[in-house]
Amino acid sequence: MTDTVKPATPYRSGRYTGYTSFSYLEEGRDYEAFALAPELGRVPAHDLGLDEDQEERTRRLVRDNIIISLHDHPQVFPDDMNEVRAYIRTGRERTGYLGLSQSGMTAVFDNMMDGTACVTSKSGWKFDDIVYDIGMRTSDIAHQDYVTIALGLDDIRSAHENDQLAIVLCLEAATPIENEVDRIDLLYGLGVRQMGIAYSEANTLGSGLKEAGDGGLTVFGHRAVERMNKVGIAIDVSHSGDKTCMDTFAASTKPVLITHAGARALWPTPRMKPDEVIRGCAETGGVIGIEAAPHTTLTEAHIEHSIESVMEHFEYCAELVGIEHVTFGPDTLYGDHVTLHDVFAANLGVHDAHKGPSYPKMPYVAGLENPTECFHNLVGWLVKHGYSDADIIAVTGGNVMRALGEIWV
Template sequence: MQEQSSNYRGYRSFDYLEPHADFTVFDLAPELGRVPEHDLGLDTDQSARVTRLLADNHVISLHEHPKILTSDPHQLREYNHTGRNAMGYEGLAKSGMSAFFDNFMNGTNCVTSEHGWKWNDVVYDLGLRFADVAKQDHVVLARTFAEIERAKANGQIALVAGLEAATMIENELDRLDILYGLGVRQMGIAYSMANQLGSGLSEPQDGGLTTFGHRAVERMNKLGIAIDISHSSDQTSLDVIAASSVPVFITHAGARSVWPTNRMKSDEVILACAERGGVIGLEAAPHTTLSKRHPRHSIESVMDHFAYCVDLVGIDHVAFGPDTNFGDHVGLHNSFSGHLAISQAHGHVDYPKVPYVAGMENPAENFTNIVGWLVKNDYADDAIRKAIGSNILRVLKEVW
């Protein structure tokens, strides 16, 4: 595991408040050491190369939820209902990342409702996270390309605020401007279920991008909000790619040709995204990016999708969006399976269940192991540099 950043001073979420008096205290999962470290079997020279690549380059996760979950997954709903999710600052300090796209609670946001994606809940979620981040100086909110580069130069970690769907804007186009003003710089179209903009990936009928959706895409382009189509249906995804004046992201998914579920993207969508200059970030949340070679989910399964996408569209259009957090991610899925439409996304494909994804279990270990795997499998430095950060930066330069 990477050494802790020397710039991290030990801040823990809500240190500026009084526990119990100012906020509800929960028993939280450990940020580090919850599962055994993954051994890739690297030799001394390979390990040194991993350390160098992480230190010298932008290392960016295109999709994370770096909050700390409750030790007991059954308390997650009550935990989220408070609106306060603790962030894993210590784990992030060991991650090797220079930036990450934080997607907050999203579909599990149930501050005022049993279901996510309410406008007030999203604003509550954003504001409380930003307040916590503002009270320390290791993780910094990045709203411009220059701020990402400045964070790297200063030994800090840039947080790019993202949302997995635009459901909360309802039919109010100006809400996109409000979210941009609050700091949001990346947004999905739909999350599994259809909304005013288009169809999600779990809908039985694929209606594509709506008229309002076209207007929303145009507004996001004008604002400089990067668009994500990870959870959108095939036709909606293709419509968004065609409608957008700039490249779009698939921030966290895999290839349906490798694992045949709706949660994965078709070759047609991946190719269309790449042809317009976009990037696909490879997903690692439990039981998503499986493969026939590695049906028991692990880093090897994820990298089967990576290798396939590199062969399909080239190294310039592939990155990583692991979509992980600190704690029992499988327990999180079990607790919110209805909200997240997980069963509809996976369909009826059978696969062995795992308690965690070996090698890509949390944000602290993901990129050390990703770079380690790439080094072990003889990828050149330039290819690794592109996959772990520079491809994402290229798109952001154009979008922002």
């Protein structure tokens, strides 16, 4: 479909009163000012070609049900991405309250700075920087009452009932815990409820997906998995190597998540998961969230990254393991995601993770460019393609709630 400009439609924004990040302080005096990317209208809205009945059904499904993004970065980045390192070094990434208020989401698994957490280090993933990031974000959130922090399932249900949005604090890798298993408890105490094993590079727990050799889950990794199970932190293997994924499935007594990935059978890169890993995740009771970050979930049929490419991965995984084990982890943000990848390519292992067939570089993923538009368009696509209400409710929130009910304590 072609992109056309149309106004954003607020589905669930009654509690939002216009608060902007850190506005309890004085910009320019208490913290450095940056010209930020717009949260609405940065790119043209995507037209799915829905008729009036389909539009109304989409609106109803988003409005009336718990909608969860299993992986996103709902922060607002500088309009000029060349300023992003200076922006991050201030430790004050802004939350996209306005954009989130029009997203229709009930809850978002917020992965914060993660590998871009370069407050004090060029390389990221330092424990102090992660704690700094958590503290700054939660301080800001505490000064308004639209966005809340979810510490359990009841907080997500309450957000839906009260027209709020719940953020689940997450880390894409356990790298910051180093060899200190008790840091898992500390992060849990700070509100973290989901954490990855490794982010592309190997760490003390296991191998990342860009490593040439995957030694699997380490002895310490087994201890960490056991502790995360006990304390109630959901485990993610999206960026882990294949053997490390399979070892984690075997070690965990709780469902394991692949929060944001796709099928390697459709796009043969390390960033995608082979069938045996997707099956292994489902066998634990877990779910795979289909990824939409630029130039990840491509297919030969849809080589220009768009919602059509992403949904081909969705349908493949649903056929492979059953629709009850599939959801969405779009991995979007407010700003130029493609240039962000370019700036942080070394930190994030982008080139290694995307090794495979050549593809045209797109300026953004049509239909899934930012957290505001994702679930309107995902639900609309499912409506247009004849999915039942029950299946749409399951893949946009129900499957995640079921898995978390077994994981969180």
